[in-house]
Amino acid sequence: MEDSEIIALYWERNEEAITETSAKYEAYLSKVASNILDDPEDSRECVSDTYWKAWNSIPPHRPGNLSAFLAKITRELSIDVFRRQNSGKRQGSQYALSLSELGDSFGSGVTPEEQLESRELTQAINRFLRTLPKDTRNLFLGRYFFFDSLKDAAAYCGMTEAGAKSLLHRTRKRLKAYLEKEGFTL
Amino acid sequence: MNTDKLIHNLGNIDEDLIAEAAELRTRQKRRPRLPRWAAAAACLVLVMSLAVTAEASTGAVSNLLAPLFGCAQTEIVDSIGIPVGASVSADGYTLTAEAIIGDRYNFAVVYSLTRDDGQPIAENAHFATWDPSKSRHGSGGGSLRTVPDEEDPSRMYFIEEWSVSGSVIGRQMSVTMGDLVIYAPDGEDIPLASGPWELTYTLRYEDSGKTLPLWNLPVTHPDGTQYKFKKLDISPVGLHLDFTILDPVWGTVHTLHEQVILRLKDGTELLLEGNGSYHHKGGGKTAKGSYSAMYGIPVPFEDMEALIICGTVYPLELTE
Numbered sequence: 001m002e003d004s005e006i007i008a009l010y011w012e013r014n015e016e017a018i019t020e021t022s023a024k025y026e027a028y029l030s031k032v033a034s035n036i037l038d039d040p041e042d043s044r045e046c047v048s049d050t051y052w053k054a055w056n057s058i059p060p061h062r063p064g065n066l067s068a069f070l071a072k073i074t075r076e077l078s079i080d081v082f083r084r085q086n087s088g089k090r091q092g093s094q095y096a097l098s099l100s101e102l103g104d105s106f107g108s109g110v111t112p113e114e115q116l117e118s119r120e121l122t123q124a125i126n127r128f129l130r131t132l133p134k135d136t137r138n139l140f141l142g143r144y145f146f147f148d149s150l151k152d153a154a155a156y157c158g159m160t161e162a163g164a165k166s167l168l169h170r171t172r173k174r175l176k177a178y179l180e181k182e183g184f185t186l
Numbered sequence: 187m188n189t190d191k192l193i194h195n196l197g198n199i200d201e202d203l204i205a206e207a208a209e210l211r212t213r214q215k216r217r218p219r220l221p222r223w224a225a226a227a228a229c230l231v232l233v234m235s236l237a238v239t240a241e242a243s244t245g246a247v248s249n250l251l252a253p254l255f256g257c258a259q260t261e262i263v264d265s266i267g268i269p270v271g272a273s274v275s276a277d278g279y280t281l282t283a284e285a286i287i288g289d290r291y292n293f294a295v296v297y298s299l300t301r302d303d304g305q306p307i308a309e310n311a312h313f314a315t316w317d318p319s320k321s322r323h324g325s326g327g328g329s330l331r332t333v334p335d336e337e338d339p340s341r342m343y344f345i346e347e348w349s350v351s352g353s354v355i356g357r358q359m360s361v362t363m364g365d366l367v368i369y370a371p372d373g374e375d376i377p378l379a380s381g382p383w384e385l386t387y388t389l390r391y392e393d394s395g396k397t398l399p400l401w402n403l404p405v406t407h408p409d410g411t412q413y414k415f416k417k418l419d420i421s422p423v424g425l426h427l428d429f430t431i432l433d434p435v436w437g438t439v440h441t442l443h444e445q446v447i448l449r450l451k452d453g454t455e456l457l458l459e460g461n462g463s464y465h466h467k468g469g470g471k472t473a474k475g476s477y478s479a480m481y482g483i484p485v486p487f488e489d490m491e492a493l494i495i496c497g498t499v500y501p502l503e504l505t506e
Contacts, residue, residue: 026470027440063201065202065204069201118191118198121195122199134206134315137207138207142211145197
């Protein structure tokens with residue numbers, strides 16, 4: 001079923017919307033969740049919660065891209081579960097490894113910059129991402145939005161693992177420089 | 187900055203950026219092909235030295251597509267490919283869609299970029315952004331790569347390739363290239379010229395493909411996944427498979443990466459690198475999917491011996 005038809009079912013408050021969403025996107029969303037959470041049962045629960053969160057969000061929302069809209073929800077829910085389960089101790093999953101990589105560039109302490117509006121930071125990140133060559137952007141998002149393993153991200157971007165690692169390192173440095181230029185203290 | 191906050195805000199980025207990355211993730215791996223610029227240059231030199239208008243017109247498409255296929259199988263390339271010739275100029279650079287070749291589910295476009303003043307184009311130049319066609323042609327994936335012109339430093343080529351799940355013949359395509367830059371590994375890109383360069387063209391090439399029923403050909407993937415292949419669309423430049431996955435494993439991304447091989451009668455085996463997708467049906471008990479791939483070189487039907495999927499050999503008996 002086309003995404004527009006699924007979204008129409010949500011707007012009609014037809015519960016087939018969830019059935020169709022599950023049929024089309026379960027594998028995709030489960031991969032997003034399982035990259036963050038090691039436990040399959042936790043991942044399954046986050047995907048199920050994604051459907052209900054979507055049900056409660058559409059309407060009023062009308063997603064321009066349903067798969068991305070759902071992936072955002074699954075990612076957020078999975079990170080919340082991970083944080084609850086791993087407060088003070090982060091290891092194991094691709095999410096934990098990605099967090100560690102970013103921590104090398106951005107630190108992990110609480111600074112006054114946390115008071116900045118999240119929207120401003122998100123907008124700055126959007127602007128930065130749009131300055132990147134497409135391959136670099138997709139590698140960066142594969143690693144830090146979807147938390148794919150370095151090996152997998154390198155493979156689907158057509159790069160060697162070493163090349164991808166080097167490019168991610170340079171991109172993190174560029175992001176740091178960009179955000180500093182935009183007035184964010186890192 | 188708190189890393190958690192950065193991770194959180196990355197989760198709120200624009201959905202088109204997420205969708206773009208998501209599409210790439212569902213593709214099969216595409217290894218960069220060996221550059222064919224040497225062969226391409228040889229073809230171009232040959233044409234320039236002949237300088238016979240009537241003869242040049244008969245071989246024009248294979249010459250235009252030389253950055254893609256070199257001098258291989260020019261008869262096939264000339265019979266399937268079509269010239270485009272659409273150009274757009276901005277900031278002293280002209281982008282031209284030279285020619286297209288493809289089949290129902292795969293196509294490639296060769297673009298040339300030239301400097302209007304005839305000066306060399308900087309090494310490692312590339313477009314900062316590539317916004318491919320907005321036209322709907324199902325799921326799948328595409329790539330854009332550069333090929334230098336060894337004979338003419340004021341020209342370089344870009345090759346755009348797509349393998350998708352929906353038929354593309356007759357569809358109108360558009361592409362928008364952003365600013366031209368030199369990638370700087372440890373800093374900001376160095377701007378060369380301001381875009382955008384926007385082109386629109388139609389995939390009018392001849393449908394050279396054949397459709398073969400596979401009668402639910404059972405295949406077992408090395409990871410144990412059971413497939414049933416229903417249909418093969420095959421042409422001299424690419425193929426498309428329709429299949430069903432039985433009992434897809436929840437949380438696993440099923441892929442035919444490095445599992446599809448075209449064996450030729452001379453014993454050559456072409457390991458295909460294409461794009462696949464699937465979606466769950468029947469409450470998740472099965473998944474319906476497809477896989478499309480373009481070969482690295484054109485292959486005449488009579489040279490094809492078999493298709494090998496996950497080790498299962500399916501003989502091909504094809505004639506032109």
